[in-house]
Amino acid sequence: MYPHPPPPLPTCDYYIGIKRNEITPTRHFDNRLRICRPFLATMDELDKKMMKPLTQDFIEGCRKEYIPIGMKTKMKKSVCKTYNYATHVVSHILPVVSTIRNYKFKSFLINDIIAGLTVSFMQLPQGMGYAIVADLPIQTGLFMGFFPAVCYFIFGSSKHLSYGPIVVISLMFGSLMEIRFKSTEIILDSANHSEVSTLSTSSSETIFLSEEAYAKERLMFAAAITIISGITQLVMSICRIGALIKLLSSSIVSGFSAAIGFIVAINQLKNIIGVSIPRHSGFLSVPKTLFALCVQIPNCHYPELLLSLVSIITIYTVKSQINERFRHRLRIPVPIDLIIVIIITPISHALKLKENYNFKVVGHVPAGLSTPILPDISYANDYISDSISIGIVAFVYSISVCLIISRKEGYEVDANQELFAYGLTTMAVSCFGCYTPSGAISRSSVLVGCGAKSQVGGFVSGLSLLVMIFFAGPLLKSLPICVLSCIIIVALIKMMLEILSFPKIWRTCKSDGVAWLATFLAVLLISVDLGLLIGVVVGIISIIVRTYRVKAVPLGVLSNTNIFLDKDKYPSVTIPPGVVVVSFPSPIYYINADIFREEIDKRIKNMKGINVYPNDQMEETSQPKVIIDCSGITFIDGMGAITLKQLYMDYKTKDSSCFFSNVNEKVISVLKASKVFNTLKYAMYLTTYDAMMAAASETTDNTHL
Template sequence: MISTVNNSSCADNFTEGQIPNQQSQRNNNRLQLQSFIDQYGIVKTRTPTINRIKKHLNKFCKTLSCISIINALLNRIPIIRCLKEYNIRTSLFGDIIAGITVAIMHIPQGMAYGLLTTLPPVYGTFAITSLMTGQAIDGASLEYSNVINNESYVLSNISEAMIISEKVGLATTLAFFVGMVQLTLSIFRLGFLTVYLTEPFISGFTAGAAVHVFSSQIPSVFGIVIGTIISHFTEIHNRHGVSVVGPIKQGLPPPISPPFKQISYLVVHAVPIAMVTLCISISMAKMFSRKHNYKVSSNQELLAYGISNTVSSFFQCFPSGCSMSRSAVQEGSGCKTQLVGGFSCLVLGIVIVALTPLFKSLPMACLAAIIIYYGMCKPRFSVLGQIDNTEIYKNIKLFPVARQFVNIKILRFDESLYACNAPFFKRKFYELIGIKLRQEPLIPYEMLNLNQNEGIRYKYVVLDCSPFNFIDTVGVKLLIEIYNDLKKRDIKLYLSECRYDVQHTLELMNFYEKTAPSIIYVTTHDAVMFIRTQSDHGND
């Protein structure tokens, strides 16, 4: 018993003796760390806020000079630098052609988008000219135009019972506040906020907008769809009550201050319009910047959009966003600099000043058809891969396990091929196989093809035609053109899974005589196996 007690006491003494040792060890560690900081570290003393402000002001004043001011202006107003470095010989022709081409698209599409705001179509043309001018002066991106797009559909939430003048007032006030929101974000350097507008968020928003845009045009498109000339000379507006655009005032309206009505209501709508517009525009700008190797500043884009929307609100315009279709056309038409916006503005100004009577008989149904057609003429292209140990080929984006072959590219166009989507088909087809097409009309075709095959690693292309319900003459001619072009590049094209109606059209158009008899296979797997057999035997 005594022994047990003594042992217990020793244990207690041992434990109690260890506690001071552990505490002293921790103190030594802290002292060692502190001594290390004292010896090798930097002692920071907190500077008063006033002193920090004075320090920054002194630094700013020392760096302030004429050169720094000029550089700041050049960075904020890129058109100045563009004019200074403009090469007339290499850029002027492309800018003029692209400007005229895009201006031709602006007029009907701008009027059509004007309908989405429940305003008369003429206000779409007013907005185009003012915003194109603002883009030419302040736009930082080279390839896309600051023009009217589907973001303006939010305005259709405004009561339809209001008279036109009140609607115009609300639209211009909304444009003003959208511009002010964008300017505020630019001043406080908040362009980084676009990172938080994720792709799923934008996709959901644009999908909802597409449904709204499509459904809003159904009442108009079921009108009598007839050309403007027939409408004018047959007077179907008076005889049959077909809605037409009506008289359009010539010239720009005089500047007038927005009425600033229902401010609290409009500000709530202005913030999401400004942010979504910016996010979509930045996405487009970054796409072109990667393609042409230049940088995009989200804060600069905010500044450009803010100035455009704020200034244009005094000319009876509604909010704007980038146009995907016209941006692609403008880039593909050979534009080189921001001056392309100025040339488009010049053409549109001439139309508004002198040619507006030509559009008064344009049926509203035609404008509705433009909007719906745009949404229907851009189907999807899929890249296919083989599921292991099967003869099944699936979209590699939906089935990541699908295997692609080294020298073979398998594509599927998820729509019938006809005149309306043929240009999109050609552009996307070449893009997916790694060939960059350039539209340089002054350069011979033979020179265009020089060095075009650099980076191409495909010798065979298989086009799965199973989605083709039909193909028209334009589609057949395009396939013949692509086949012959790829043949010059030492690339072989094969078709698979063509429906009977498609094969019949190909026969009527002498497709096999202009290409090759063995170009079409029953299934995609048959085409792939034939190619692999030929490759194994070295019969390239």
């Protein structure tokens, strides 16, 4: 029994009338047509029936397929639709849901485990070295290998991004730490015989802190910077401005990377030669650091220098001659960084390098995780702009790595989704003694090379670091700091070699070369964040200059064709007498509108028409007819529309004509919005050849658009 009686079936003539578009169906019969599937499912069958009289048996067959939709069915469909939408939203916010749902354990798990373990072996010494660059405790580098990897596994969508510490962000944190705690000194409080420190603030008073409180102060400051940078990334994601990455050309990124490599390497030289120098920041910090190193060369600590040279040569040789040369044969690269740490640490402990030879060592590294803290933004009130810069730079580096690897591996990455993941991850790790993480190209390349299939590879590397945090930390007490500096310097060699790409960039495009050089020098001599900003500004200015300095191109038609070529490059092309064809390969907007008009007038003044049809006798006119090929004009603004109208009206008043060809839809829409289209529409043609024929025959009655 149906909950309500079915509506009467339409007649055969009704169906035939609808098929032949002779009858407009009512809503009542529309529903019947939708559910009479045997009648309407296959058009071939329907056409066959149209050729024969429709019988009542066929109509009865349609009746059997009619099942009225009851309340239960409607509720089921509504629930299914709601479930699908909720699943889509959850998968968008938490990509780990779709990762686990689609994970193929048999074919993916082994590769992900091998890749994750390899990255963890690589990240253990690098993380400690980056913590030194960031001027934070050694254990912070270990935490940076666990918390960001696990959080990104939950929120991230890239299959091969290794999210954790990188040298650029570490350097920016180290600079802020130096500025914030520049005048801090550890002194001995004679009253209670305990170490205390004095902290200079923006005010004139001096605050006395215990050593533990001083360390907590530094971590709270780092947490405040981190959460502000995470909020910046989250707001950028909400505002859908992930396309900001497009402002950074490859030349800017190359110059930025080269400068960062040199800055970090120069700052690590003090540990290599075993001297102490003041840390400089701000304008001309790199030359000041180099000068201080040169002054301290006579005081070089030769045992540390010797160990550093041996370590650098060993690490570089294995990476370049074994890992790089035999990367297609090796299932996993040789973890030479970890091997060096494992070999040198017990030797340092046995020989007592700190006591007997005055080596600087890592010292006590507490085992286990730190107590979660709640970041307080007030600790970074004076560093809001620096925190925002760190968030933007971290996003730029991460999304660059994502795009490089995703294009290589054949999957897509949404910049705004990734930005959302970065923001949530950064805000989460700020509570666990970490600083702003980012994507590392070296570790991500290792994940790809080891055959990682999903985000599980990064998750495995994080779990491996967790084990090392609990058990390996105390064992690293005797590790010389110079070894960590050697690991960092070798890892930076590829970044520093980016300087070799400058000659090629300069030869390819001078404006890109200028942007590269401006970014490199600004980062090297001023600061990291301002240097990147200067590079972006120079890149934008170079684009504007290129559109400002565009020159109009005279065109001519190739004989017996409708192909137009540059008349300066192909002198054999011709045009009818009294006609000038000019192309302007640039947008027309308020900056270059005057240049456009000047270039058109200049070309018209310099050109002379050549008759393409020798038998035709065309009278020379004092003012030639002008055809503007608009194929290179990608867009215009209001000023550009007015300029086109003025050009048209000026030639009209001179008893001449101006035609426009190959005008795209964006330009036409602006012309219509600015009320210029009605003036120019009879002078517009689909092709330049049509415009030339109209100009030659003086046929301007109808538009060809």
